[in-house]
Amino acid sequence: MRIARRDGPPFSTGQAREPSVKFKINRDILADIVTRGVSSAPKNSPAVIANNARIVVQDGTISIATTDFEMMVEATGACEVEASGATTIDAMKLKAVVDRLPKGVDVAFTMDTSKYELIAKAGRSRTTFPTLAAEDWPARDYAMDGAQFAIEGADLVRLFGHTAQALSTVPNSPMQGVFLHVADDGKRLAAVGTTGTILFKATVPAPDGAEDMPMNDNRPGVVLSAETVNSVLRLFGKADVVNAVVNANSVFFYTDSIRFCSSLLVGTYPNYLPLVSAPSAESIVVSRESCASTVALLETFASKELGHRLQCAGSEDGFVIAVGSQTGGSVDVVEAQINGEIAAFGINGMFMKTMLNSFRASSIALHPDHRNRRIMFQADDEHLTGVIAMMNIATDLASGPKHE
Numbered sequence: 001m002r003i004a005r006r007d008g009p010p011f012s013t014g015q016a017r018e019p020s021v022k023f024k025i026n027r028d029i030l031a032d033i034v035t036r037g038v039s040s041a042p043k044n045s046p047a048v049i050a051n052n053a054r055i056v057v058q059d060g061t062i063s064i065a066t067t068d069f070e071m072m073v074e075a076t077g078a079c080e081v082e083a084s085g086a087t088t089i090d091a092m093k094l095k096a097v098v099d100r101l102p103k104g105v106d107v108a109f110t111m112d113t114s115k116y117e118l119i120a121k122a123g124r125s126r127t128t129f130p131t132l133a134a135e136d137w138p139a140r141d142y143a144m145d146g147a148q149f150a151i152e153g154a155d156l157v158r159l160f161g162h163t164a165q166a167l168s169t170v171p172n173s174p175m176q177g178v179f180l181h182v183a184d185d186g187k188r189l190a191a192v193g194t195t196g197t198i199l200f201k202a203t204v205p206a207p208d209g210a211e212d213m214p215m216n217d218n219r220p221g222v223v224l225s226a227e228t229v230n231s232v233l234r235l236f237g238k239a240d241v242v243n244a245v246v247n248a249n250s251v252f253f254y255t256d257s258i259r260f261c262s263s264l265l266v267g268t269y270p271n272y273l274p275l276v277s278a279p280s281a282e283s284i285v286v287s288r289e290s291c292a293s294t295v296a297l298l299e300t301f302a303s304k305e306l307g308h309r310l311q312c313a314g315s316e317d318g319f320v321i322a323v324g325s326q327t328g329g330s331v332d333v334v335e336a337q338i339n340g341e342i343a344a345f346g347i348n349g350m351f352m353k354t355m356l357n358s359f360r361a362s363s364i365a366l367h368p369d370h371r372n373r374r375i376m377f378q379a380d381d382e383h384l385t386g387v388i389a390m391m392n393i394a395t396d397l398a399s400g401p402k403h404e
Contacts, residue, residue, distance in 0.1 A: 181221020
């Protein structure tokens with residue numbers, strides 16, 4: 001589906017015009033703007049002004065922005081402007097004050113230029129915020145150069161909803177982020193996240209323009225930090241259409257009421273394709289919910305020292321899952337369709353539980369691949385693929401689990 005995109009940013013960056021800021025806004029509208037606008041505020045930055053939210057009022061609108069130097073978010077909405085201008089106040093204190101105001105009340109803001117304070121009045125409530133100059137606030141530029149495309153908010157959820165839950169913790173590794181790229185000969189937009197032992201790949205139809213993203217190891221794509229991905233989900237997951245601009249240094253998402261930009265992670269993403277290609281002919285097809293319930297129970301007995309290992313195999317009765325440790329053991333059989341000879345294998349129970357809960361299909365196919373030491377997870381009509389590294393086993397399942 002082709003989605004029309006805008007040719008530029010939906011609203012201006014808003015530099016200060018007059019110091020005497022004065023405006024009125026409904027508390028509920030303000031609360032929505034503040035919640036989104038302060039989401040990039042750092043907790044305790046040594047740069048005091050970075051803890052502040054920039055407030056710009058002009059032309060009947062208010063915009064509230066925060067930044068942690070790597071990311072910047074700006075939310076906007078309608079208000080009654082009596083005096084245009086810009087200032088900055090503590091972001092967390094602003095949110096705390098707005099959250100406790102009664103719903104539906106009007107809030108009037110006035111700048112006291114003699115004391116450099118912004119005064120908020122709502123009914124009997126009166127709050128004074130110390131201010132710092134807006135021109136000193138560390139704003140990021142919204143770069144409009146690069147690949148431009150439009151994508152549905154629902155597709156962003158499909159891409160990022162699970163891929164960010166499996167990321168490497170190795171410092172300075174590109175696997176600390178999610179690889180957003182064009183795949184399948186330009187037909188799909190894909191997101192991949194991996195720790196090295198568990199991998200998620202999600203895809204959606206590639207929007208027009210995505211193929212113009214900068215190249216990463218001969219693939220059009222960029223690496224987004226976990227914080228960036230989580231912010232995109234929080235800000236745009238329910239949006240109808242989101243505009244995106246991607247270049248070699250940053251990514252920029254925006255709608256009519258919110259804008260978000262972020263730096264990219266640097267580095268070449270490893271070639272993951274061998275892990276998600278050519279699933280083994282042998283498979284175990286199970287009810288996702290039934291298998292997830294069994295794994296959740298048995299995983300509680302798995303030893304942390306042994307990597308939360310569960311031991312699995314195919315049998316005439318179904319899919320056998322067993323665990324044994326000093327804290328107890330158990331074995332269970334999940335009803336399954338077994339295709340081929342399924343030799344015993346080990347798998348991390350925590351990863352398996354996460355994987356099964358990430359799919360939405362009623363049934364799921366597991367493809368154990370002993371040659372490549374992997375288990376691939378797939379479901380019909382679901383554009384999500386998962387892979388978990390295979391573990392060695394020490395228990396003969398035919399005789400039941402042994403306490404180690």
